[in-house]
Amino acid sequence: MATRGNKTAGTADTDFGPSTQLQEMLFTSMLANPDENRAFNVENIHVLRGPVDAIALGRAVDLVVERHESLRTVFVTGPEGVALRVLPAPTGALVCRDHTGGAPLSPAALEDVVRADTEHLFDLAGERPSRFTLHRTGEEEYVLVVVVHHLVLDGWSMGVLLDDLGAAYAAVRAGERPFGGERPGQLGDFARYQRELTSSPAAVPLLDFWARQLEGLQDGSTVPYDRPARPYQTFAGDRLDFELPAALARSVGEAARAERVTVAAVTLLAYQLLLREYAGQEDIVVGVPTANRVQPWTHDCVGFLTNTHCVRSKLPARTPLRDLLHATARALTDALRHQEVPLIAVYEDLIARYGADNLPPYLFRTLFICHTHRVAPLALEGVACARRPFSQQASKADITLNVWPDGAGIRCQIEYNTDLYDASTMERVAERYRGVLSDIVNDLVW
Structure with a gap:
């Protein structure tokens, strides 16, 4: 190891x-x-x-x-x-x-x-x-x-x-x-640890897991574009911030506790169901970054340790939402258990197993990030410090849905590629996301 x-x-x-x-x-x-x-x-x-x-x-x-x-x-x-x-x-x-x-x-x-x-x-x-x-x-x-x-x-x-x-x-x-x-x-x-891990026998069960998860994967699910995509990836972007109504945010937390799953599982399922509607398909894959701080010595490390993996879910229309929720929760847990092998190593392994012609150009096109690790504001002795909001005009994916749950509610942000989408489209996506979350919690209550 x-x-x-x-x-x-x-x-x-x-x-x-x-x-x-x-x-x-x-x-x-x-x-x-x-x-x-x-x-x-x-x-x-x-x-x-x-x-x-x-x-x-x-x-x-x-x-x-x-x-x-x-x-x-x-x-x-x-x-x-x-x-x-x-x-x-x-x-x-x-x-x-x-x-x-x-x-x-x-x-x-x-x-x-x-x-x-x-x-x-x-x-x-x-x-x-x-x-x-x-x-x-x-x-x-x-x-x-x-x-x-x-x-x-x-x-x-x-x-x-x-x-x-x-x-x-x-x-x-x-x-x-x-x-x-x-x-x-x-x-x-x-960097040395990850390189050694990837080439060691310890990587074999991790790669085997991801190969099973991603076999037969089609092109990543996304919201239909407002404009044709360019033949290369672009990074122009903007952000749309919104909050869940207080009553809905409370209901999401209560539903998660009642079902013994995380808020991340509930909010991810809502995003997957939204993509099912927009993409018109039941096999949904979303990129989910993980902290990748499995080893204790990484906890105080400043570096680019984050790993992103595919959370893939089959969402048949007639399956009860409770069953879909628990399947999503298991998929998230499995991704965390197998997060240490880097995504690029997974992709290279998939090519070796299945051939490049049998893989989509992108394993995923959208990202979902539930921010459960709090970054405290800067604290300087004798000085009042407050974060200043700022909107970076860039996007690393078609769409990234960020969710920040805390005791006061649930704040959300959609980062989107402006070469692909209009702001009005993202406003409709945000409104529909609230609606899907409401449908989930209402279904679980009844």
Whole structure:
């Protein structure tokens, strides 16, 4: 069984280590497609109010980038494929910009400033893939923009980064060294671990499972396009945010508890049934990202560890909704149990078993993400920090349905490709999604 390596991807810019298979594929594709590169930026934006110590914050940023090698890792193409190279720890990674010298920034002007940061085109082969910018917008008012490329960071990692940044800020102001001597898991550790796992006997039952799940798969289910698809994937996108009515959100939670399944299972089933309506087929497949933090040493790792797998469900029209719900819950559980083998290895194995001509061009065309792992807002000692909403104008799939359940309700967001869909179509999809969820909970009650 593969285990965590003892050596990281590198501690100086002359050291190299393997990338993951997914990183290698995406990096190679992004070299020829700047739009794809930019679409994979991950942003986190906070409004800060109070006496921000910019010097201490800058030092804290440097300490966090030093601690997590992924934040200073570039990709290098060599004879054995794409490798990771860790750049030296930086000084002055935080860029400070003062906008208080003239007229106050209008909301539109501030949006333009933030968008310019978030749409930065990273040189993944030569530039540190993380940027931290502190904009001073007024007396004790700031906007902190953190942008990291998805090839080195996922959603879980952003939470680790923000926690460490808050801890480092407090330690610097107190004249202490943060983090102690404990070394977190590193991206290079994970890349080696996954490569070793994929080529080991431990991968065989995982690949066998996915081969059984995906045998005979047809082209991925999606909502019919408003315009013909181009012969290549595009990444222009927008987002539609909506919330479930409070009573419906409560009913979803109550139904999940009564059926002893997760809210993720209920909300995914609703999405699958919606796709069944739109696509006119009963064999539905949706891409579902998983955190892929099975090994304990990955829990404090900042990196691109997320894996996406296909959740495939047969949804015959006359099958009771309760039976479909429990089948969806089992499919989600099975995906989690077999999540460690990367999707690209699954696809290569499917080609070897069934032949490329017998596989669809895409295993899935839409994504479903139920965000159950909370990323807490940044906490800076003595400063009020609040997340600032921002809509990235990019989409990585035809449609991605995001669901955030919490004690106050269920918030949803549809990220969609604007080369394929009109905003009005997505508004109808959102309305129908609410209707399907209502049908499910009403059926389960009665």
